[in-house]
Structures are given as C-alpha cells and as structure tokens.
Amino acid sequence: MADVLVIGGGPVGLFMAALLLQHGVSVRVLEQRTGAEPHSRAIGIHPPSLDALQGIGVAPAMVAEGVPIRRGIAVGGGRTLARMSFAGVSEGFPFVLALPQSRTEAVLEQRVRQLDPDAVHRGVRVTGLHDDGGRVTADATAGGSAVRYTAAIAIAADGVRSTVRPLLGTAVRAKDYRDSYLMGDFADTTRFGPDAALFLESAGIVESFPMPGALRRWVVRLADPGDGGDAGWLVQTIRERTGIDVDPASNSMLSRFGVRTRLVRRMVTGRTVLIGDAAHEISPIGGQGMNLGWLDAAALAPLVLASLDGSDVGAALRNFETRRTAAAARAARQSEINMALGRPLTAGQWAVRNRAVAAAAAVPAVNGFVARRFTMQ
Missing domain, CATH: 3.30.70.2450 (Alpha-Beta Plaits)
Known part of the structure; x- marks a missing residue:
C-alpha cells in the first residue's frame, strides 16, 4: 500500500514521484522496463520545465551536463535568413537545454532513489485497475507472478501506448498527418x-x-x-x-x-489522473511533448497533496483538467505550424x-x- 501509485517510470513519472516524495508522500513507481532508458530520444528541455525541475533540485545537474541553446539560426539557399535569441525568454533559464533523455531519466531516477530507495519497481506491467471510490487497486505482473498495489490516488504517466488509458475507457481525439x-x-x-x-x-x-x-x-x-x-x-x-x-x-x-496527435477528452477519472503522453501525444517537431508532461505534474502535485490532507479538490481538479488539456491543444496547434513551415x-x-x-x-x-x-x- 502507498499514498500514490505512479504508473510509468519515464521522465514524467519520475518527476511526479520526486515532487510528492519530497513532501513525505509514500509513492510507488510501477515501470514495465527492467532497465534504464539507453537511447537519446527527446533532447529539448524548455525554460518552464527547468523552473519546475528546479523545484526538486535537479536543474543545476542537468544544466551542467547539457548544452544550453541560446540562439537559433534559420538558413535558406546557403544564406542566413534570421537569428533568434532566447536571452529575453526567461530570467533564470534563458535557453533551451539539450540533454539526451537517457541522461534526463538517470538524473531523475537518482533523485527519486535519494528520497526513497524503494520507490521504483521495475519489470511491473499493470493489467487491471479498480477504483472503489476510496482507493485505487492496480493488478499487475512482475517476474511471471501476479502482484497487487493499492493507493489513495493513481497517476498514469505510461506514455503514448498507455495501458491505463484503455483500462479507464478514456475517449481520445485522434488525428494523423502525412x-x-x-x-x-x-x-x-x-x-x-x-x-x-x-x-x-x-x-x-x-x-x-x-x-x-x-x-x-x-x-x-x-x-x-x-x-x-x-x-x-x-x-x-x-x-x-x-x-x-x-x-x-x-x-x-x-x-x-x-x-499524429492524440488528445484525451478527460484527464481525470475517479481517483486516477492521466498525465504526459498518456494524456496528450503531439508531434515531436518543436520538442514540447516531454515538457508538457512535466508541467502537468507540476500543476497536479499541489492538488494531490491537498487531497491526501483531506481537502475537497474536485473543483480544482476540473480546473486542472481544463487548463492542461487547453495547453496540450495549443502545443498541438504550434506543432502543426512547425510542420507546415518545413514541408516541401x-x-x-x-x-x-x-x-x-x-x-x-x-x-x-x-x-x-x-x-x-x-x-x-
């Protein structure tokens, strides 16, 4: 048993766990992969995310290891068309940080294990989810055996191929691009x-x-x-x-x-919340997907803490859902502009x-x- 189950141990799930653990919340992170992410994958960390990552104390380590991109250059036909400085976009982090996802996850998992060495459970595949109105129970398999986890709240950050989303029966607005x-x-x-x-x-x-x-x-x-x-x-x-x-x-x-774009119609179902790519998949062009998930987590954490303290957060959760689905829709529109700019x-x-x-x-x-x-x- 735990206060919160975080289903998915990628960058969004690990950040969510760290946010809660540092406030004394009991968290279990259930991750299908048996080992850490080996590939570079997503590399762009935007200023609002660095502000959020600062809240769990990992931003300095990431900045020290990554490459701060302070300027973008547009070139066409062999000549420079435009230069864009990021100097004015943020007071604390006036750049986009380039860091391979493998290193991002490693830094986040290290922070989670500092807060609770037993928080991350690898090789766990969730197969069922049950909400009795007071607690959420996750049925899963691990090492060929059936296991069960129970918590007051479940947060699904299990990516674009989320197993939790279909278990909840959550409707999705889908669009495919050429x-x-x-x-x-x-x-x-x-x-x-x-x-x-x-x-x-x-x-x-x-x-x-x-x-x-x-x-x-x-x-x-x-x-x-x-x-x-x-x-x-x-x-x-x-x-x-x-x-x-x-x-x-x-x-x-x-x-x-x-x-492709996949936007869920609801992020909150009972005592379970979808965040990150489980809730909104957008084009990788623009590098906003992982960052959107972190900002979901940062917005959700205070509501989870308040709920665990006994407060009624129903209205706040509805507001959270409205604001975060709108943010994902804006990011999807921005990615469409980015893609249109680059077509033949x-x-x-x-x-x-x-x-x-x-x-x-x-x-x-x-x-x-x-x-x-x-x-x-």
Whole structure:
C-alpha cells in the first residue's frame, strides 16, 4: 500500500514521484522496463520545465551536463535568413537545454532513489485497475507472478501506448498527418557550436541541434513518406539540402517517425489522473511533448497533496483538467505550424516563404514573440 501509485517510470513519472516524495508522500513507481532508458530520444528541455525541475533540485545537474541553446539560426539557399535569441525568454533559464533523455531519466531516477530507495519497481506491467471510490487497486505482473498495489490516488504517466488509458475507457481525439521524418545523432562537423540551425529548403526542412559530447542531432523532413533509409541515406540527404558533410560512421542513434496527435477528452477519472503522453501525444517537431508532461505534474502535485490532507479538490481538479488539456491543444496547434513551415515547396513558394521568414524575423517584436512561443513561454 502507498499514498500514490505512479504508473510509468519515464521522465514524467519520475518527476511526479520526486515532487510528492519530497513532501513525505509514500509513492510507488510501477515501470514495465527492467532497465534504464539507453537511447537519446527527446533532447529539448524548455525554460518552464527547468523552473519546475528546479523545484526538486535537479536543474543545476542537468544544466551542467547539457548544452544550453541560446540562439537559433534559420538558413535558406546557403544564406542566413534570421537569428533568434532566447536571452529575453526567461530570467533564470534563458535557453533551451539539450540533454539526451537517457541522461534526463538517470538524473531523475537518482533523485527519486535519494528520497526513497524503494520507490521504483521495475519489470511491473499493470493489467487491471479498480477504483472503489476510496482507493485505487492496480493488478499487475512482475517476474511471471501476479502482484497487487493499492493507493489513495493513481497517476498514469505510461506514455503514448498507455495501458491505463484503455483500462479507464478514456475517449481520445485522434488525428494523423502525412508528415514523416528521419533523425540521427552524429559527431558535430559544423561551426554552429551551441546554436540550433533550421535549414528551410525547398525539398523539406532540415533541423540541427547541438548535444553533449560534441554530437549534433539532425532531423530531415522526408519529401515522401516512402523515403528514408540508413545513416548513409540521411547523411547524403543532409549534404544535398545543406551542403554540410556529416560522417556516417559516427552515427549513434537513428530513428524514423511519423506524426499524429492524440488528445484525451478527460484527464481525470475517479481517483486516477492521466498525465504526459498518456494524456496528450503531439508531434515531436518543436520538442514540447516531454515538457508538457512535466508541467502537468507540476500543476497536479499541489492538488494531490491537498487531497491526501483531506481537502475537497474536485473543483480544482476540473480546473486542472481544463487548463492542461487547453495547453496540450495549443502545443498541438504550434506543432502543426512547425510542420507546415518545413514541408516541401515549389521553387516559387520556397522563395516567397523564405522572404516572409526573413522579413518577420527582422521585426524585434515579432522575433521576440516567436522566441517565447518556441520556448513554451
């Protein structure tokens, strides 16, 4: 038995657990994976998330290990179209931090284990959820055996393939897009240093982000969903669109992904709350998904604490649900804009689009507004 069950031990679930544990709440984190996340996956941590992570004391360690991206550069046809500084977006963290998800999760799990060495239970797969109005019981399997966990509140942060969401019968608004991307991490052969670079080319956008360890992530918008291949294909496409040579032998991660949006109609069902990708899946373009989950957790934690103290939080939970579903919808719309900006264009359309980008970026008020939107402010 525990005060709170957190189902899912990814970055959102671990952050949720740490928020509650530091207030003396008994938490059990149930995670299907038997080992830690080995891949880089999500890398962008935005200023509001760094503010939230500061609340559990891990932001300094993450900043020390990551790469603060303080500026973005837009390039088209071999010339710089725009520069965007993040200096004014936040007083405490005027940058987007690049840190591989594997390291983010490691730092968060270390903090959770500092607070309670027995909080994280790995190799646990939830198969059933029962709410009697006073407590929630989760049936699960672990090591081939049946186990049962009971708590006052359950928080599902078990990702886009959530097992809890269908158990609750939660309705989902779904939309699929024709956009498709290939991304990879390589040794950094550019002169961009800690800057992010967006190449607005007629064949489709190429995005480039610095990473720790002198690495750089490249993301290519595929001209056709059937395109794509190995690291060599990605390197060749980067060269064709940007003129930059990347060493295919230095590839350390390669992933192809399509895009879809999944927004739940309800985040709160009885004594169970869906947060993170379990509640809202949006396009990875823009890097807001993981951050949305952290902000869900930060908004939910005070309500959980109040509920455990005996307060009636029904109205507050409804307000939480309204605000967080609206935030996810805004992020989904922003991702649609990001994707539209990077789709293939005819030569004439490409020239018009790039002139418009350059003209807009030259207006300080517009440049600052876009910088704030890009960094989730």
